[in-house]
Amino acid sequence: MIDIIPDIPRLYTAIAEWMACIVYIIILKRRINGWQLVTVAGGALVFQSIFLMVTRDLPIVFWIPSMLVAVGMMFLFIYICCDITPTEAGYFGVKAFVAAELVAALQWQVHFYWWSSSDSNLTLEILLLIVMYVGAFLLIWQLEKNLIPDEGRLNIMQRELWSTVVIGAAVFFISNLSFVSESTPFSGQYAREIFNIRTLVNVGGFAILFAYHVQINEIRVRHELEAVQKILQNQYAQYQQSKESIELINYKYHDLKNQIIALRAEEDPEKRNVYLTEMENDIKSFEAQNKTGNNVLDTLLASKNMYCIKNGITLTCVADGTLLNDMDVVDICTIFGNALDNAIEYEQQFENPEKRLIHVSLFAQKGFVMIRFENYFEGKLKLEGDLPATTKKDSYFHGYGLKSIQYTVQKYDGIVNVDNKDNWFELKILIPIKT
Known part of the structure; x- marks a missing residue:
């Protein structure tokens, strides 16, 4: 049954990961701007898309390593564009990855709901992709922008980075467990059920990271006032x-x-x-x-x-x-x-x-x-x-x-x-x- 569930197209995932990085690059303090930023962003989108497309048909054993490389590319994209430390780039890279997983899963679930039993229309499919991706990432940008200081840095420490990594890894593992094996206590048995699990877990993961980010910001402000x-x-x-x-x-x-x-x-x-x-x-x-x-x-x-x-x-x-x-x-x-x-x-x-x-x-x-x-x-x-x-x-x-x-x-x-x-x-x- 797992084989007949249509997974998110790799190109859609690449676009979501790229847009998630763009959201955080916009709100952070940048080290490059103008045409230099446009060139780096364009190159990042091309490389991210090519990599995910090339690794699409690899055996399942290479799935986790491939996703780690994809996350690493997101980290490099953010770090190159923003005037932040590697620790901060890692922190926001994980947040961007979870946000990308959420938006991609949500869009694909709506897509599967409308066109699971009928031929899809390419024009409507692209329109749905644009509307949902742009709307979702605008909402994420609106939520996140007020939590970044005016100087565009949050002074993330190592312990905060590793906490975020653990949360992000747990969210990714649980949300995709049903696509790897249906014989676990946490796996779904039907396509729509599996999609619900993935989307809801990603929503919960993003909410946890957002709440953690709010807490970090409050601690920073309190420390500054003290x-x-x-x-x-x-x-x-x-x-x-x-x-x-x-x-x-x-x-x-x-x-x-x-x-x-x-x-x-x-x-x-x-x-x-x-x-x-x-x-x-x-x-x-x-x-x-x-x-x-x-x-x-x-x-x-x-x-x-x-x-x-x-x-x-x-x-x-x-x-x-x-x-x-x-x-x-x-x-x-x-x-x-x-x-x-x-x-x-x-x-x-x-x-x-x-x-x-x-x-x-x-x-x-x-x-x-x-x-x-x-x-x-x-x-x-x-x-x-x-x-x-x-x-x-x-x-x-x-x-x-x-x-x-x-x-x-x-x-x-x-x-x-x-x-x-x-x-x-x-x-x-x-x-x-x-x-």
């Missing part, structure tokens, strides 16, 4: 520590000033006068430095400047801190702390001190508070969404500093913009002034 919250707490803690340290330093400088006054009253050698004058000038320079009109900002800038001096980085600042008087202390720490930390970390890679340059400016412009961080920059700026991609190897646990700045600025209806030109990286923040 990381941002930790950054906020760390920045505020640094501010408190810096405030205490700088207050102590101010006391010490005040004592030094009194000592200098006392020393000047004595008859000292000329060289000591010169030395004491230099000390006094340094104190005046310190006192005048980072007096922006906002105590929180003063503390942060003084702390970061001390670190920069110690590490051979030139930090300059022109800021009207009074513009931040209505901003929460934690938010000031988040914006300025993270921006300066990122700039300092980047500048430390340069051995030449003349390249270790950071400039901060804060001023009002046309009804907006403008906050601008600039630092010397070499190389090409790579963006993920609206923000620069992290240069850390472990991107899953890094890159949240700028995101926390973005979240904080959005609280004040502001925007964050990044740019680089003439060897300068610029982080620009615009916040409307409330009237």
Whole structure:
């Protein structure tokens, strides 16, 4: 009985697998576009179709290896077209395969229902194929697109990949079991029953993978929020520590000033006068430095400047801190702390001190508070969404500093913009002034 059941034409399967890959390529971040993407996609469709057609009449023992090769071709297609890791390409390759199996099985079941006992009409057959494939994959695209971050990556881990592989393999095995053997407890005995089993199992498998994908996305968002919250707490803690340290330093400088006054009253050698004058000038320079009109900002800038001096980085600042008087202390720490930390970390890679340059400016412009961080920059700026991609190897646990700045600025209806030109990286923040 198994031999008389008409299986899905291999060409139909190839088209379904290709269209499923296209759905995920569209919603993921691509590494190729335009005619290059069209050429690769066209080649993938040709190779997928030829391979499945050539392997159509192979003995049943080669069936599983042939399907593994087909899945591998889907993986390569997605990986070549998208700017994602091999792990992520494998994850979405399995999802695309299960989606293809579902759409192909559903279309063929409807086809078999209409034309099982009568001659089919080629025109109607092609029309049914187009309508069902396009409609089904548009629905899948609509479901999946909202679950992918703006930067087009989900940071899939190895454990998530293998969980998806196990689910996909189980769905494929159970859905096609009746086509291999009818003498198992899970096999169907009649053609329509077998088709029902395959379609329903594929629906269930796709639903499981979709739910798993939702869970992964929720975990990613929760992890991101926790990381941002930790950054906020760390920045505020640094501010408190810096405030205490700088207050102590101010006391010490005040004592030094009194000592200098006392020393000047004595008859000292000329060289000591010169030395004491230099000390006094340094104190005046310190006192005048980072007096922006906002105590929180003063503390942060003084702390970061001390670190920069110690590490051979030139930090300059022109800021009207009074513009931040209505901003929460934690938010000031988040914006300025993270921006300066990122700039300092980047500048430390340069051995030449003349390249270790950071400039901060804060001023009002046309009804907006403008906050601008600039630092010397070499190389090409790579963006993920609206923000620069992290240069850390472990991107899953890094890159949240700028995101926390973005979240904080959005609280004040502001925007964050990044740019680089003439060897300068610029982080620009615009916040409307409330009237």
